[in-house]
Every structure is written in structure tokens, then in C-alpha cells.
Amino acid sequence: MNLILDNIIFSLQDAGGISNYWYQILKRIKKEEGLHIYLFDDSEKSSNIFRQELNLSNFEHLGKSPGLVGRYTNPKLAQLSEKAIFHSSYYRYSRNSKHINITTVHDFTYEHYFSGIQLYAHTNQKRKALVNSDGIICVSENTKRDMLYFFPELADKKIIVIPHGVGTNFYQIDKKELKDKVYFDGRPFILYVGDRKALYKNFNLTVRASKLSGLPLAIIGGSPLSEKEQTYIKAKLQTEDYIHFNGVSNEELNEFYNQALCLVYPSSYEGFGLPLLEAQSAGCPVIAMNTSSIPEVVEESGILLEEESPQLIAEHIKQLLVEEYRNDLVQKGLENVKRFTWNNTFQKTLDFYKELINQ
Structure with missing residues (x-):
């Protein structure tokens, strides 16, 4: 052929x-x-x-x-x-x-x-x-x-x-191997991955949810934070409550997935939504919108929201602090990614x- x-x-x-x-x-x-x-x-x-x-x-x-x-x-x-x-x-x-x-x-x-x-x-x-x-x-x-x-x-x-x-370079890491990779003084933190410029990505929802939940925010990928973005974030979060890294390798991204309490992915439109599967492969629960392709990718294995609400996102973030509840979602996510x-x-x-x- x-x-x-x-x-x-x-x-x-x-x-x-x-x-x-x-x-x-x-x-x-x-x-x-x-x-x-x-x-x-x-x-x-x-x-x-x-x-x-x-x-x-x-x-x-x-x-x-x-x-x-x-x-x-x-x-x-x-x-x-x-x-x-x-x-x-x-x-x-x-x-x-x-x-x-x-x-x-x-x-x-x-x-x-x-x-x-x-x-x-x-x-x-x-x-x-x-x-x-x-x-x-x-x-x-x-x-x-x-x-x-x-x-x-x-x-x-x-x-x-x-x-x-989903790539095999996203997987669960033994926590002992991550002891030298500590952010926010070891406090639980939430993760945002990918583009921020497009309005439908709803990045600002994640910032507001971080403030409402009281948990710090790690921002991965996209271009460097613009002056406008920095002004907005600093109006909501203390300087020590957020970090941004761009140009990270898959290995580094996998480490962030392994350490984060959850991935917040509030995009209102996706053709597929690959970061959701990357996170689940690493044992990181996902919070996303119940729209476009996301329901068929996540099904019952993640937290899917009907409303673009920072208050609602923050409530679910806090629920994930309950170890038994979070572990249940981790296992559902690991089972889900086997389909892809x-x-x-x-x-x-x-x-x-x-x-x-x-x-």
C-alpha cells in the first residue's frame, strides 16, 4: 500500500x-x-x-x-x-x-x-x-x-x-520519589494545564475557585503570564499562592499531575480533552464541564459540572480533601483511561x- x-x-x-x-x-x-x-x-x-x-x-x-x-x-x-x-x-x-x-x-x-x-x-x-x-x-x-x-x-x-x-509517560509515581519536588510548602494545591488566552478555556474561573477554596494554584503551560493576567491573579491570590511554569517536559508535567489534589479543567468546549486523561493516568482526579466532548471522554470517572461557577468548583475541590472520596475518583480515573x-x-x-x- x-x-x-x-x-x-x-x-x-x-x-x-x-x-x-x-x-x-x-x-x-x-x-x-x-x-x-x-x-x-x-x-x-x-x-x-x-x-x-x-x-x-x-x-x-x-x-x-x-x-x-x-x-x-x-x-x-x-x-x-x-x-x-x-x-x-x-x-x-x-x-x-x-x-x-x-x-x-x-x-x-x-x-x-x-x-x-x-x-x-x-x-x-x-x-x-x-x-x-x-x-x-x-x-x-x-x-x-x-x-x-x-x-x-x-x-x-x-x-x-x-x-x-494517552501516552505511557503519564503514570502514577511512588510518592517517595517526589519528596524533593515540593510546592507551596507541602500544602494541597490545584492544577490548571494548557492554554489560557481563549475565553472558552475559562481560566479566570480556576483562579476564582482557587481563592474560594483556600488552596494554591499551579499553572502549567501556555505562554508566559501577561501583565494583564498577573494583575488579575494578584488581585485574587497572594504571591505565594500561585506558580506558573511554561515549557515543561512530559516528565515534569507527570510529576505535577501526581502531586496535585486535582486538575481543574473548566473549558466550555473541547474537540477531545487530552489533559483529562493525562491527569487520570497519573492518579489525579479531574473537575471539568459537562459539555462538548468531555462527557464521552470522562464518563462517570470525574466531576462534571453543569454550571460555570467558581463557587461550585471550590466546593468540589474541598470535597476532594476527604481521602476516601478522592481515592474513589482516582481508581475510577485509572479504570477509565484503559479505554484510550x-x-x-x-x-x-x-x-x-x-x-x-x-x-
Whole structure:
């Protein structure tokens, strides 16, 4: 089977959930026998942290897109005139009639929350890729529902839901190994992970819940705290009651998950919600909103809220101070994550390739 993998995502971001997804697919597919793998728009000099972990030197390159608008260019790939699967990492398709196009859809954040030229550019590219796809992979049932709401013309397409997995680098650590990693003088603390800029992430809810609960807050990831953010946080919390780290490794993030009382994840929209599974894998209970894809990822294993309320979040944080209650949620979380592995994600993706190329 000929397989063309378009690595454009590695030039669009230095890190991120889509890059991680693509990395997990590439890491496994390069070990498969019986595949003739070609790469398009790939660079070994990429600053993307996931691309830097991959050795793809054995695969033939089919070139790169031209100029500044290359990310919006759909290649013809005339040099490979044989039947092949073309799978792009970010909303592109092959214009070669011999190629079978597959697109992975992660979320509809732009369609829900953006407007103007940003929305037009993204949605136009996404629609073109999906309309010209022979098969579509959605990462959650919620993403599939969103897709058919925004693009009802896709209802007759071959669509499959293949959830993300959670990496094996998130796991429970023996507490003795964490004795030198103590924050807030050993007090229980809550954790916030990821982007803060988007309003739907509701970061401010976490800050207010931290104040109301009386527990300090560790903020992981995202860009450095802006002056506006610092002003807001300092109006709610004492300087010794919050810390922020960006650029942390998975190893360091896993340590934070292991030490935190819980992960507070108040986002009102997610295409999937991978940090929820990362936290549960490390034995960290989760508090999140009962919306978008989150219920299908967490099910009954976490605390899901119907209302965006800092008071309600704070109440649940305090309940987690009861050891028996917290331990019960830890065990439910550990059981829940067994449903999500990258090996399963990869195998279902490979099976989808074979199904479409054999039609």
C-alpha cells in the first residue's frame, strides 16, 4: 500500500495536540511492514518538539508547498501516479485522481468562537479538504456532530470516530520519589494545564475557585503570564499562592499531575480533552464541564459540572480533601483511561487506510 503523509502541521506549530496526534501515528506507522511511505512538506530542521523526536530519513520525500501560502495549497503530486492513500496532518488533500484522501477532524473551535478573516480562512480550507475526502476521521462523537452541523453536505461521506490515546509517560509515581519536588510548602494545591488566552478555556474561573477554596494554584503551560493576567491573579491570590511554569517536559508535567489534589479543567468546549486523561493516568482526579466532548471522554470517572461557577468548583475541590472520596475518583480515573491508548488509535487508523484502498 502506498501511503503519503503530509507533515504540514510540524511547520505550523512548535507543539500542540494535533502535532502530538500526528507524532503518535508516525511513530507507529514507520515500523509497519508492507507500506510504501512517502512524505510531503516535511523538514528535519523543524522546531516542532515532536518532529525532533522522529527519524524519518528512510522515506522518500515528494517535495514542499510553495511560498508563504503553501499551507493552503493542495498538491497534485504527479510524480506518484499510482494508487495511494493521502493523509494530511492539517486539512489538505491531493488533487491527483489516483489518490484516496483522508482527513482527520479535531474540533470546531474556529466555527464556534472566531469571526472575520480568521474564521473564513480556516473554515474555507477545512470545508475544501472534507468535501474532497474519501474518508473522514473524527476524534470524538461530539466533533462528528459538530461537523455534520456546520457541513451537512458531508453526511454521505465515509466517517469514522477514532479517539485519541494517552501516552505511557503519564503514570502514577511512588510518592517517595517526589519528596524533593515540593510546592507551596507541602500544602494541597490545584492544577490548571494548557492554554489560557481563549475565553472558552475559562481560566479566570480556576483562579476564582482557587481563592474560594483556600488552596494554591499551579499553572502549567501556555505562554508566559501577561501583565494583564498577573494583575488579575494578584488581585485574587497572594504571591505565594500561585506558580506558573511554561515549557515543561512530559516528565515534569507527570510529576505535577501526581502531586496535585486535582486538575481543574473548566473549558466550555473541547474537540477531545487530552489533559483529562493525562491527569487520570497519573492518579489525579479531574473537575471539568459537562459539555462538548468531555462527557464521552470522562464518563462517570470525574466531576462534571453543569454550571460555570467558581463557587461550585471550590466546593468540589474541598470535597476532594476527604481521602476516601478522592481515592474513589482516582481508581475510577485509572479504570477509565484503559479505554484510550495510542496503539488503538493507530490500529484503527491503519485499518481505515486498508478499508478505503481496498474498496
